[in-house]
Amino acid sequence: MILALLPFYPLISAMALLTLGKRLPWFLASVLSVTSVLASAISTAILMSQLAIQEQGAIQVTLWSWFSLYGNGEVPVNVAFNFDALSAVMCAVVSGVGFLIHLYAAAYMKTDDNFHRFMAFMNLFIVAMLILVLADNLVLLYLGWEGVGLCSFLLIGFWYQSKENVAAARKAFIVTRIGDTSMAIGLFWLFNSLGSLNIESVNQLAIQTWQTGDNTVFWIALLLLGGAVGKSAQLPLHTWLPDAMAGPTPVSALIHAATMVTAGVYLIARLHDVFILAPEVMTIVAMIGALTLLLAGIAALFQYDIKRVLAYSTMSQIGYMMLALGAGAWSAGIFHLMTHAFFKALLFLTAGSIIWALHHEQNIYRMGGMFKRLPVESILLTIGLVCLIALPGTSGFFSKEAIIAELWSSPTAGPVFWWAAIIGAFITSIYSCRLFFLVCLGTARNTVNLEPTMHIAFKVALFTLAMLSLIGSWFYADLTPWFSAEITKTTNDPAWLHVIAIVTPFIGLLFSWFYFSGFRQGDKQQISQSGKNLNEKTFYLFCHRGLGIDRLYQVLLVTPYIRLSQLNRKDIIDGAVMLLAWYTHLFKEVWQSSQNGHLRWYASAFALGFVLLTAGWLL
Structure with a gap:
């Protein structure tokens, strides 16, 4: 019940x-x-x-x-x-x-x-x-x-x-x-x-019906992947x-x-049983995850809207989950799904509180000094970013490390995808530090009177999410026994893999500390120039606009469709149908005009018809 x-x-x-x-x-x-x-x-x-x-x-x-x-x-x-x-x-x-x-x-x-x-x-x-x-x-x-x-x-x-x-x-x-x-x-x-349509039955029947690598299961898994993507x-x-x-x-x-x-x-x-039977699709899943992880991370580096930074970050983190699924590390992928929900909800809601306080200002170049002006929100934002970076002890650390640990030896992933995950972790540290420096440190670049933000509902929601973000890994339940099969096999990976995975976020922090020193110190000239670059320089603009993919779709798909629609604005197909309707109407008018009620007309028409029938019969 x-x-x-x-x-x-x-x-x-x-x-x-x-x-x-x-x-x-x-x-x-x-x-x-x-x-x-x-x-x-x-x-x-x-x-x-x-x-x-x-x-x-x-x-x-x-x-x-x-x-x-x-x-x-x-x-x-x-x-x-x-x-x-x-x-x-x-x-x-x-x-x-x-x-x-x-x-x-x-x-x-x-x-x-x-x-x-x-x-x-x-x-x-x-x-x-x-x-x-x-x-x-x-x-x-x-x-x-x-x-x-x-x-x-x-x-x-x-x-x-x-x-x-x-x-x-x-x-x-x-x-x-x-x-x-x-x-x-x-x-x-x-x-x-x-x-069958029952999910449990489908998983069982798939194993009984198909062999690994069958053409049918490959295409079915690929089509289902399209929905997931x-x-x-x-x-x-x-x-x-x-x-x-x-x-x-x-x-x-x-x-x-x-x-x-x-x-x-x-x-x-x-x-999962359907996808296990299509290892090529599993590799495609991992490939999509790795590419999204890297490209979305790069795009996040060049955003000035705080919510768009977090949006690209979300795409990047889901890329990690896809990497786990492509490697057959089902349990690790779901674990990161759970922890990501905690700290990303915290980040979005804290960003919402800051936006609220600044009278709906979302441009991070017009923020700054929030640690002094909004200390509680800044601390909460910092907690969310620390979990996103995956520093040791946070929930994000345990779930992300669980994924990275499975990649190297996976037959459907491998070392290339492991390195993609490491580079992704490095990029995550950089754009997280950039966001932190621009929003929380330096001097205030927006001097409006702040709106009060700590409504009791805000407090309960944000503090609970902050706690879950820090200790969410305590609720981890290993789902590996639930999945009928795991692609990843336990092997003795080189010890240096784990060292690099743990150290990488700190390298990103150290790099950001020096590279974004102007942001950290509140250098208004460097911050202003960085914002100007996003609007004027081609490379900055290219990355800011999502690496040109929207533009590519506009050129290849949207513009040709609009032009085709303009050419076909009178609807050729509908015109052909209406032409048939015109012929029918013309035929009706001809026959209607022949029914005029004149006896001599009927007699003449009868005679003409008789002559035509006779001529046709004789010929």
């Missing part, structure tokens, strides 16, 4: 908020939306305790029969939930971190005229995400998958009065639809090949995520940092 109700608490709240709207006062609307997610978080904790003491590997419940498909016999599709070790971790992240972000959002969006609609959309997102991670079949999973995409669209464009927000929402919707289409084709092919903002379908920062900060924290963007990671982990 507890499992059956898990997604329904926020669903009921969302329906109530959408129905009653502004008739509910702010306090009641806040309590309704926040406590509904808290109820899901408490239910998840109860289910996790039950899962730990029972012998079965999962708790399952079927709510009702949905419909049936017919392939190799009748295949029922039920609305049914499956709560196992993997979905337990995901539910804990979605409902636990989601509760803290909802609490923060209730205060952050208090003065918005459409507060009720915003909280309803946030609740609906939690519903869709819980359905996605609890679904016991692929159809229900896809329903949740599309649900989170819809909620992302609604929340990115929540402030629809701005053209920028509308364009960002539309871009996110279109780009992720490309991946979703790939995923849908893969699911159809999977059902056609195996005749789109939803998790990995190359080449990553361009929507930085623009999605146009939405309210709680949206960025919940959807585009902690939960929705990890859906692709969850999909690959959930269907």
